[in-house]
Amino acid sequence: MNPPGLEDLLTCLRFPSVSTDSTRNADVRACGAWLLDKLRGMGLTGELHETPGHPVLLAKNKHVAGRRTVLLYGHYDVQPAEPLGEWKTPAFEPTIRDGRIYCRGATDNKGQLMAHVQGLAETMAKHADLPVNLTVLFEGEEEIGSPNLKPFLEKHRDELKCDVVAISDTGMVAPGVGTFTYGLRGIACLEAKVHGPSIDLHSGIFGGAIANPVTAVARLTAALHDAEGRVMIDGFYDGVQAIADWERKAWAELGDGDAEMLELTGSPALFGEPGYTERERRWARPTAEVNGIGGGYQGEGSKTVIGREAFVKLSFRLVPNQDPDAVLQKAEAHLRKHLPPGVRLEIIPGHTGMPYIMDPHSTLGTAAQRALKTVFGDKIALIREGGSIPIVQAFKDVLGVDTLLLGLALPDCQAHAPNENFPIANFEAGVRLNQALLAELA
Ligand code: BES
Ligand code: MN
Numbered sequence: 415m416n417p418p419g420l421e422d423l424l425t426c427l428r429f430p431s432v433s434t435d436s437t438r439n440a441d442v443r444a445c446g447a448w449l450l451d452k453l454r455g456m457g458l459t460g461e462l463h464e465t466p467g468h469p470v471l472l473a474k475n476k477h478v479a480g481r482r483t484v485l486l487y488g489h490y491d492v493q494p495a496e497p498l499g500e501w502k503t504p505a506f507e508p509t510i511r512d513g514r515i516y517c518r519g520a521t522d523n524k525g526q527l528m529a530h531v532q533g534l535a536e537t538m539a540k541h542a543d544l545p546v547n548l549t550v551l552f553e554g555e556e557e558i559g560s561p562n563l564k565p566f567l568e569k570h571r572d573e574l575k576c577d578v579v580a581i582s583d584t585g586m587v588a589p590g591v592g593t594f595t596y597g598l599r600g601i602a603c604l605e606a607k608v609h610g611p612s613i614d615l616h617s618g619i620f621g622g623a624i625a626n627p628v629t630a631v632a633r634l635t636a637a638l639h640d641a642e643g644r645v646m647i648d649g650f651y652d653g654v655q656a657i658a659d660w661e662r663k664a665w666a667e668l669g670d671g672d673a674e675m676l677e678l679t680g681s682p683a684l685f686g687e688p689g690y691t692e693r694e695r696r697w698a699r700p701t702a703e704v705n706g707i708g709g710g711y712q713g714e715g716s717k718t719v720i721g722r723e724a725f726v727k728l729s730f731r732l733v734p735n736q737d738p739d740a741v742l743q744k745a746e747a748h749l750r751k752h753l754p755p756g757v758r759l760e761i762i763p764g765h766t767g768m769p770y771i772m773d774p775h776s777t778l779g780t781a782a783q784r785a786l787k788t789v790f791g792d793k794i795a796l797i798r799e800g801g802s803i804p805i806v807q808a809f810k811d812v813l814g815v816d817t818l819l820l821g822l823a824l825p826d827c828q829a830h831a832p833n834e835n836f837p838i839a840n841f842e843a844g845v846r847l848n849q850a851l852l853a854e855l856a
C-alpha cells in the first residue's frame with residue numbers, strides 16, 4: 415500500500431519544471447499552480463506571485479498573535495534531466511524500483527518539499543489547525559540561483575515576518591541517521607570566453623602565426639589550481655573562517671569518509687586541498703570548479719581547424735566570510751593576469767549566493783534536533799554541507815532569522831544527475847519529521 419501523500423508526490427514529479435530551460439516555463443508555472451491548489455485544499459490561503467522570472471508561491475494559515483511563526487521554504491523547480499540516454503526509466507515519469515522513486519526532482523527538491531506538505535496535511539487533519547503560525551514559501555528559481563527571491567523578500571518583508579525558517583533540501587549522512595545541517599557553502603559562477611580570430615581558420619594555412627583560443631582557455635583553466643589542488647587566485651582564501659575544533663572532532667566521529675567517497679563517485683582516487691579530510695574539504699573549504707569547457711572541433715575524427723573562440727564555465731564554492739562578488743572580481747583579475755597573448759578575454763558573471771552558518775546549539779537548533787531524535791533516534795549528526803541554497807543567508811539578512819536545515823536526501827540519491835531518486839522510507843520519515851518539528855517549534 416502506498417503511504418499517504420505518495421500519489422501527490424508522483425503528480426508533482428510529472429511536471430517537467432526545469433527552471434533554466436525557457437521552453438519549460440509553462441511547466442514550471444503549472445507545477446507552482448498545482449501546489450497552490452493543493453495547499454488551498456488543505457485550508458491555507460495564498461497565491462502565486464509574479465516575478466520577472468518564475469512565480470513565487472506564498473501561503474499561510476490564519477496567524478494568531480502569541481504563536482511562533484514558522485516559514486517553510488522549498489523549491490519546485492528542477493535541474494535539466496540531460497543526458498536523457500543515461501536514465502533507466504524516463505526522467506519525468508516517476509518509477510518505483512526497490513523502494514525508491516526515480517525521477518528528476520525526486521530528491522531535489524520535490525520529495526522533500528512534499529514531505530513538508532504531507533506533514534502539514536496530517537497535523538491539520540489531527541488537530542484541525544497547526545500549533546504555529548505557518549508561512550509557506552515555495553519558489554521556482556532555486557536551481558538558477560534564486561535571482562528574484564531576495565527582492566521578493568525585501569518587498570514582502572512584513573508579510574514574511576517569522577521566527578524561524580525550516581527547509582528540507584539537504585542530505586542525511588547515512589540511511590536512518592537524523593542529520594542537522596548548520597552551514598552551507600555559497601557560490602559564485604562565471605563564464606570566461608576567449609576570442610581569437612574573427613572566423614574559424616584552416617590550422618595548416620594559419621597555424622603557428624596566431625594564438626589558438628582553445629590553448630588559451632586550457633592555460634587559464636590550469637592556472638586556477640596548484641598541482642596539489644590549492645586555489646591560486648590572489649586573496650582567494652582571505653578571511654576564510656577556520657574550522658572549529660569541535661567540528662573537526664564531530665565530523666571525524668562520523669567515521670572515515672574516504673572509502674564511501676570513492677564508492678559513491680567511482681573516482682580512482684580522492685584529491686583535494688592538502689591538510690583537510692574529504693568532509694572538511696567539501697563542507698568547510700572553498701573551491702574552484704570547472705563545470706564545462708569547450709571550443710574547436712568536437713565531432714568524430716579530426717578536423718584541422720582553429721576555432722575562433724573557446725570558453726570555460728567556472729563555479730566557486732564559498733565558505734563563511736567570503737563574499738561572492740569579491741571572489742568574482744579576484745577571479746577575473748587572476749584570469750586577466752594569466753591570459754596569454756594574442757587573444758581577447760570576455761568575462762560573463764553568473765549567479766551568486768552567500769555562504770551560511772548558524773549556531774547549532776541555539777534554542778531553535780536544539781528544538782529541531784529534538785524533532786530529528788523523535789523520528790530517527792538519539793544519535794544524530796551535526797554537519798555542514800557543500801551545496802548551496804542561495805536564499806538562506808538572505809533570510810538572515812532580510813528577515814533576521816536562522817534557517818533550520820533538516821535534509822532527507824541520501825548520499826546516493828543522485829541529485830542533478832541521471833537516475834535521481836528518493837527512498838519512499840525517507841519520504842515517510844520526512845512526513846513524521848515535519849509533524850514533530852511543528853510540535854517542537856510550537
Ligand atoms: N538542494 C541543493 C543544495 C544542496 C545539495 C545542499 C546537497 C546541500 C547538499 C540545491 O537545490 C542546489 O542544488 N543548489 C544549487 C544552487 C546553485 C544552482 C545556485 C547548487 O548547490 O549547485
Ligand atoms: Mn539542486
